[in-house]
Amino acid sequence: MAFVNYSLHRLTFYQELHAHLTGSIRRQALHKIWFNRRVHDAMYTLEDPLIAMPEGAAVDMESFFPLFNSYVYKLCNTVDTVKFCTNSVLEEFANDGVIYFELRTTPRDDKKTGMTKEDYVEAILDSIREFEGGKIGQKTGMKTKLILSIDRRDTDATATHVLDLAILYKSRGVVGLDLAGDPLVGDINSFRPIFAKAKEMGFGITLHFAEAELTSSDEELNILLAFHPDRLSHVVYTSDVIKRLIQRLKYTLEMVISGNIQTRVDPRIRVHRDHHFKYWYPEKTNPIAICTDDVGIFNSKLSNEYYLLFKHFGLLKPELFELASGICDSIFSTKSQKENLKQQFEAFREKEEIEPGKVL
Numbered sequence: 622m623a624f625v626n627y628s629l630h631r632l633t634f635y636q637e638l639h640a641h642l643t644g645s646i647r648r649q650a651l652h653k654i655w656f657n658r659r660v661h662d663a664m665y666t667l668e669d670p671l672i673a674m675p676e677g678a679a680v681d682m683e684s685f686f687p688l689f690n691s692y693v694y695k696l697c698n699t700v701d702t703v704k705f706c707t708n709s710v711l712e713e714f715a716n717d718g719v720i721y722f723e724l725r726t727t728p729r730d731d732k733k734t735g736m737t738k739e740d741y742v743e744a745i746l747d748s749i750r751e752f753e754g755g756k757i758g759q760k761t762g763m764k765t766k767l768i769l770s771i772d773r774r775d776t777d778a779t780a781t782h783v784l785d786l787a788i789l790y791k792s793r794g795v796v797g798l799d800l801a802g803d804p805l806v807g808d809i810n811s812f813r814p815i816f817a818k819a820k821e822m823g824f825g826i827t828l829h830f831a832e833a834e835l836t837s838s839d840e841e842l843n844i845l846l847a848f849h850p851d852r853l854s855h856v857v858y859t860s861d862v863i864k865r866l867i868q869r870l871k872y873t874l875e876m877v878i879s880g881n882i883q884t885r886v887d888p889r890i891r892v893h894r895d896h897h898f899k900y901w902y903p904e905k906t907n908p909i910a911i912c913t914d915d916v917g918i919f920n921s922k923l924s925n926e927y928y929l930l931f932k933h934f935g936l937l938k939p940e941l942f943e944l945a946s947g948i949c950d951s952i953f954s955t956k957s958q959k960e961n962l963k964q965q966f967e968a969f970r971e972k973e974e975i976e977p978g979k980v981l
């Protein structure tokens with residue numbers, strides 16, 4: 622095994638701002654649910670996730686999105702399974718060194734089991750509360766907030782319901798609204814008033830942005846920018862005009878390195894070094910949040926994503942530190958939470974003797 626000098630790149634802690642709950646569930650956790658069902662029902666026909674979704678199997682933008690509807694949602698479709706999966710995801714991120722976590726998910730119901738969207742969101746919020754009070758939560762101190770996703774294929778009524786749920790559960794830790802889903806699907810035009818209202822209500826706005834070439838014309842991207850986002854994710858297909866706008870408005874960019882490569886989001890990105898991080902990072906115009914997106918599928922933890930920046934882009938610890946600590950003001954949580962995170966990073970900087978402002 623190659624020698625890896627962790628002291629060159631390993632930070633003690635991280636902030637994860639872009640992780641989809643269902644995409645973050647490990648196959649092993651899904652397998653446990655499947656096994657339990659199989660034990661109680663010999664006629665249970667759904668295939669074992671370890672076989673249906675083998676680790677390392679190629680997944681592209683066409684095969685990625687159907688995975689959820691046609692498979693994972695059928696396994697994770699009761700309050701108990703949602704809680705079990707949420708807990709397993711929280712454990713993994715906390716154990717990886719994440720101290721602040723914004724988890725996102727699309728509210729979902731299941732007619733067969735009777736789970737409502739309210740049940741679903743409550744199950745996740747209950748799991749977060751229980752996790753924070755439990756052993757690993759106490760030991761690691763990880764704080765978790767929830768972002769609700771509107772799927773691009775949603776009807777206006779469904780999307781409005783997502784906002785209603787966000788408002789209903791705001792006091793319990795819902796901090797933002799996201800636009801996600803297959804970038805080739807749906808008409809986003811009509812969502813504008815929903816995001817406008819969310820903004821008015823004090824929610825943070827994050828949008829999947831320029832993830833597919835076909836839906837990344839300047840016209841479409843300008844519609845999305847009119848939603849007044851705070852953060853943009855992926856940001857793959859941007860013209861110079863849009864890029865300059867993004868730089869001027871200083872949106873935080875949620876960048877996904879492994880996921881973009883594995884889904885072959887852009888034929889120009891074949892290996893890590895091709896990733897558009899290389900264009901955005903040196904300009905230092907926008908805060909960049911390094912994110913995992915769907916660790917259950919892409920199998921690359923947040924600490925590993927930082928390691929990849931070290932390995933493929935030559936970023937050393939002070940630069941990685943500047944990236945990780947540079948997004949404290951980009952979180953959707955309170956001012957005091959931001960201050961708390963800044964203090965933790967500052968303490969780390971002192972302990973590690975990283976010179977302030979050395980890299981920027």
Ligand SMILES: CNc1ncnc2c1ncn2[C@@H]1O[C@H](COP(=O)(O)O)[C@@H](O)[C@H]1O
Nearest residue numbers: 641642643644689725726727801802803829
């Ligand atoms: C690869 N890049 C991506 N681009 C866009 N949307 C994505 C995504 N990865 C995941 N999702 C969105 O998250 C849902 C699964 O988690 P939740 O059920 O919401 O927890 C997917 O159905 C998709 O809508």
